[in-house]
Amino acid sequence: RHTTVGIIGGGPAGLLLARLLHRAGIDSVVLESRSRAYVEQRQRAGILEQTTVDALRACGAGERMDTLGLVHDGIELRFDGRAHRIDFPSLTGGRSVLVYAQTEVVKDLIALQLDQGGPLLFEAEVHAVEGADTERPLIRYTHRGREQTLSCDYVVGCDGSHGVARDALPEPVRRTYQRSYPYSWLGILADAPPSYPELVYAHSPRGFALGSMRSPTVSRLYLQVPNGTDPADWPDERIWGELDARFALRADPDWRLRRGAITAKAVLPMRSHVTEPMRHGRLFLAGDAAHIVPPAGAKGLNLAASDVIILARAFIQLSETGTTELLDAYSDTCLRRVWRAEHFSCFMTTTLHTDPGHSPFEARLQLSQLARIADSRSASAELAENYTGPPLG
Ligand code: FAD
Numbered sequence: 001r002h003t004t005v006g007i008i009g010g011g012p013a014g015l016l017l018a019r020l021l022h023r024a025g026i027d028s029v030v031l032e033s034r035s036r037a038y039v040e041q042r043q044r045a046g047i048l049e050q051t052t053v054d055a056l057r058a059c060g061a062g063e064r065m066d067t068l069g070l071v072h073d074g075i076e077l078r079f080d081g082r083a084h085r086i087d088f089p090s091l092t093g094g095r096s097v098l099v100y101a102q103t104e105v106v107k108d109l110i111a112l113q114l115d116q117g118g119p120l121l122f123e124a125e126v127h128a129v130e131g132a133d134t135e136r137p138l139i140r141y142t143h144r145g146r147e148q149t150l151s152c153d154y155v156v157g158c159d160g161s162h163g164v165a166r167d168a169l170p171e172p173v174r175r176t177y178q179r180s181y182p183y184s185w186l187g188i189l190a191d192a193p194p195s196y197p198e199l200v201y202a203h204s205p206r207g208f209a210l211g212s213m214r215s216p217t218v219s220r221l222y223l224q225v226p227n228g229t230d231p232a233d234w235p236d237e238r239i240w241g242e243l244d245a246r247f248a249l250r251a252d253p254d255w256r257l258r259r260g261a262i263t264a265k266a267v268l269p270m271r272s273h274v275t276e277p278m279r280h281g282r283l284f285l286a287g288d289a290a291h292i293v294p295p296a297g298a299k300g301l302n303l304a305a306s307d308v309i310i311l312a313r314a315f316i317q318l319s320e321t322g323t324t325e326l327l328d329a330y331s332d333t334c335l336r337r338v339w340r341a342e343h344f345s346c347f348m349t350t351t352l353h354t355d356p357g358h359s360p361f362e363a364r365l366q367l368s369q370l371a372r373i374a375d376s377r378s379a380s381a382e383l384a385e386n387y388t389g390p391p392l393g
């Protein structure tokens with residue numbers, strides 16, 4: 001079997017790439033190790049930047065998104081018992097974000113691909129990419145218990161942070177940059193209407209908390225917890241009590257979250273990681289396969305989308321003009337955006353979480369940084385521009 005672009009991984013990166021290529025008449029095959037049901041239920045990101053929204057709409061995946069997505073024009077920062085709103089449109093020349101869950105993006109793209117696109121195989125686990133620096137790279141995978149090969153003109157590794165594509169970058173060319181953090185998130189989904197009109201990012205001496213949402217009736221909430229935390233140590237009552245304590249406002253001491261049945265509970269570790277370059281020969285890496293950000297900046301899914309938008313443009317240039325100029329620039333073009341997002345995600349993380357290793361001096365610096373964001377238009381604008389994401393150009 002042969003295809004033009006062999007895509008490893010059917011997460012948002014792989015599915016969006018397949019869709020963009022299909023629209024341009026370029027054929028591809030997507031190999032996804034998990035089942036369709038598993039991929040569609042996996043709870044992850046919830047915030048789409050304008051660039052991601054525009055790309056989904058332009059490739060015909062905008063219908064449910066435009067009906068169910070919630071446009072948000074700002075976020076609230078809470079610290080020192082005070083609330084401060086960051087207004088995106090007035091600080092960024094009109095930009096906003098859309099609350100629309102990754103699970104829904106994935107469902108929309110899978111339905112389109114199965115209906116109109118090239119092959120999308122579930123339970124097809126890739127073991128290796130061979131000959132990345134030859135004219136005919138090969139993907140080895142197992143599907144329905146049988147070992148198979150897919151020969152390709154190009155291979156794109158969209159197989160996430162634990163994927164195998166990255167291993168095909170030989171050690172001498174591969175550089176990795178990473179950092180870990182001394183805390184994790186406990187994330188819950190609850191059948192409760194969100195108690196806030198916009199997302200609330202709260203810094204408190206008890207730790208960070210984030211109030212997000214999936215719909216007008218479903219809340220998504222996160223609590224900073226120590227690494228290695230067992231969700232079993234967090235019965236529902238304890239979670240709600242801790243969230244109320246971390247969101248507490250001095251001016252409104254009776255404020256409480258609306259509670260509801262907790263339907264999912266999981267601990268998420270966090271780290272920053274970048275693999276460079278994002279290309280070796282005819283193998284390209286996109287999304288989490290190349291880079292991980294801690295979630296506080298809401299960047300992971302959006303970076304995955306911008307990588308594949310940039311890559312699809314390059315494949316389209318190649319098929320229309322025969323030139324590889326954009327393909328050759330792919331890694332550098334993406335990495336500029338990736339490092340901006342790495343910096344912002346790290347900044348949001350270290351500014352909002354309480355670090356068990358911090359001295360009281362460092363804790364005071366953190367509060368001063370938050371006050372600066374609240375009090376200065378330029379500091380708020382810096383946050384708003386990064387959060388809503390730069391235009392792709
Ligand atoms: P993935 O979504 O990881 O997709 C990779 C796909 O490849 C998967 O479907 C996987 O099954 C498949 N695959 C892996 N190995 C193989 C193989 N060998 N063969 C075939 N297929 C393979 N971002 C935010 O902005 N906010 C959040 O709240 C947030 N929460 C997150 C929570 C968790 C637990 C995780 C892991 C990530 C979270 N992220 C969040 C990040 C965001 O979800 C990711 O950045 C996004 O999913 C990246 O998309 P992707 O397509 O690159 O990778």
Ligand code: DHB
Nearest residue numbers: 045046212295296297298
């Ligand atoms: C969500 C997750 C984030 O990490 C974030 O910064 C904002 C929202 C969410 O899951 O809704």
